[in-house]
Amino acid sequence: MKAHDALYIDGAWRPADGADVIEVVDPADEQVIGRVPAGNALDVDTAVRAARAALPGWAATPPAERAARLAALRDALTAGADEIAATVTAELGSPPQFSRAVHVGMPIAVADSYAGLAATHAFEERVGNSTVLHEPVGVVGAITPWNYPLHQIVAKVAPALAAGCTVVLKPAEDTPLTAQLFAGAVHQAGVPAGVFNLVTGLGPVAGQALAEHPGVDLLSFTGSTAVGRRIGAVAGAAVKKVALELGGKSANVILPGADLARAVNVGVANVMANSGQTCSAWTRMLVHRDRYEEAVELAAAAAVKYAERIGPVVSAAQRDRVRGYIEKGVTEGARLVAGGPEAPREQGYFVSPTVFADVTPEMTVAQEEIFGPVLSILRYDDEDDALRIANGTVYGLAGAVWAADEAEAVAFARRMDTGQVDINGGRFNPLAPFGGYKQSGVGRELGAHGLAEYLQTKSLQF
Numbered sequence: 033m034k035a036h037d038a039l040y041i042d043g044a045w046r047p048a049d050g051a052d053v054i055e056v057v058d059p060a061d062e063q064v065i066g067r068v069p070a071g072n073a074l075d076v077d078t079a080v081r082a083a084r085a086a087l088p089g090w091a092a093t094p095p096a097e098r099a100a101r102l103a104a105l106r107d108a109l110t111a112g113a114d115e116i117a118a119t120v121t122a123e124l125g126s127p128p129q130f131s132r133a134v135h136v137g138m139p140i141a142v143a144d145s146y147a148g149l150a151a152t153h154a155f156e157e158r159v160g161n162s163t164v165l166h167e168p169v170g171v172v173g174a175i176t177p178w179n180y181p182l183h184q185i186v187a188k189v190a191p192a193l194a195a196g197c198t199v200v201l202k203p204a205e206d207t208p209l210t211a212q213l214f215a216g217a218v219h220q221a222g223v224p225a226g227v228f229n230l231v232t233g234l235g236p237v238a239g240q241a242l243a244e245h246p247g248v249d250l251l252s253f254t255g256s257t258a259v260g261r262r263i264g265a266v267a268g269a270a271v272k273k274v275a276l277e278l279g280g281k282s283a284n285v286i287l288p289g290a291d292l293a294r295a296v297n298v299g300v301a302n303v304m305a306n307s308g309q310t311c312s313a314w315t316r317m318l319v320h321r322d323r324y325e326e327a328v329e330l331a332a333a334a335a336v337k338y339a340e341r342i343g344p345v346v347s348a349a350q351r352d353r354v355r356g357y358i359e360k361g362v363t364e365g366a367r368l369v370a371g372g373p374e375a376p377r378e379q380g381y382f383v384s385p386t387v388f389a390d391v392t393p394e395m396t397v398a399q400e401e402i403f404g405p406v407l408s409i410l411r412y413d414d415e416d417d418a419l420r421i422a423n424g425t426v427y428g429l430a431g432a433v434w435a436a437d438e439a440e441a442v443a444f445a446r447r448m449d450t451g452q453v454d455i456n457g458g459r460f461n462p463l464a465p466f467g468g469y470k471q472s473g474v475g476r477e478l479g480a481h482g483l484a485e486y487l488q489t490k491s492l493q494f
């Protein structure tokens with residue numbers, strides 16, 4: 033795609049206030065592939081004013097018409113799928129097939145789900161002698177990360193529009209081209225001017241200005257726990273609603289009776305997908321001591337197969353961060369059974385699929401989110417020990433349980449402090465609420481629960 037040298041505000045591409053730009057780099061060959069404006073506080077203010085001006089009209093638009101715009105948005109994304117997939121591959125580095133199936137396929141499914149929910153959701157209910165109105169919260173400031181560039185945007189913008197909110201989006205600096213294609217799709221879908229606005233820019237400049245803007249009613253942030261904490265503090269001080277989707281360090285718990293080969297292979301695939309840059313990835317595999325060595329061998333063999341299959345990580349900074357974690361794992365005494373910190377290729381920000389065995393729960397690689405293709409395998413003695421380890425981090429975003437039968441896996445999953453658990457390889461469900469326990473976040477995305485984040489209630493008594 034050709035990068036826009038403008039911001040999408042009030043229904044048109046408009047020049048930014050300043051001349052600063054962000055260079056977009058292809059992580060596979062380290063070449064600059066585009067430049068986008070680095071918006072400043074004035075640009076954010078212009079966008080928020082446009083969103084505020086558009087709010088009364090959009091909030092009063094009948095849900096059926098909002099649903100029609102969302103269906104048109106889904107169709108525009110579908111029509112542009114090839115270009116979007118190629119752009120995600122160019123700026124994120126994910127393999128073309130994964131870009132098409134997941135990076136584009138999943139947001140189309142989510143846009144479709146909100147076209148349906150906008151049409152069917154009960155925006156009014158009777159409770160005793162009251163009528164409860166579900167009204168849009170107002171102007172949404174959305175701040176998104178680069179790891180699933182389109183999905184993270186659609187998971188916020190689609191429910192916000194379905195609810196009748198207007199939006200200013202500040203996407204990640206590493207993947208702004210996908211965000212520009214999304215703005216083009218919104219335009220094509222006939223969403224009225226000012227309802228959706230895009231300001232590309234740096235987190236500490238445009239992101240911070242958006243978070244602090246008094247004209248924003250709800251901040252919806254996905255990204256690191258460190259930045260999320262700051263956004264939460266800003267929102268708290270201003271008494272604004274806030275939704276935070278943050279980091280994870282999820283456990284893949286393989287109970288003794290499970291199909292070990294399947295559990296390990298699916299577990300390794302889960303960690304290596306998107307080069308490990310998935311917040312809900314099961315980066316800690318927990319295996320009973322009697323089957324531990326067998327699992328380690330299976331995992332090492334599986335990981336090696338991904339060496340030629342996975343793309344680079346998103347940036348040089350991310351590669352250095354991930355390599356630093358691998359070195360730390362070695363220093364702290366974990367046993368490297370696949371991969372390692374050495375660069376597997378001369379060019380591009382590649383990291384070898386890496387597996388650590390003999391990882392103990394307190395090690396850095398078992399506690400901190402690495403966000404790279406690195407799996408840690410931990411040993412447990414019994415179920416209570418497995419549960420202690422599974423719940424023993426500050427995070428609680430996702431997880432998996434494998435057992436001989438579903439009932440046994442579900443019984444274990446009920447005791448996990450986490451927001452999502454896949455039972456014996458259960459499939460992703462775009463209608464199920466997604467979000468974290470503990471420091472993995474506040475609030476939920478997707479489906480009806482995701483829509484509720486953008487609504488506030490008003491009770492009328494009769």
Ligand code: NAD
Nearest residue numbers: 176177203204235236239240255256259277278279280311
């Ligand atoms: P990040 O926190 O550095 O950046 C996320 C967004 O915040 C970007 O748009 C960035 O520009 C912006 N930002 C940075 N500093 C800011 C500031 N001071 N004020 C306002 N905005 C600011 O995170 P990242 O490196 O882009 O993404 C990786 C992280 O995101 C990982 O920790 C991952 O787990 C998390 N993540 C969580 C989920 C989830 O749903 N829970 C999903 C994807 C990613």
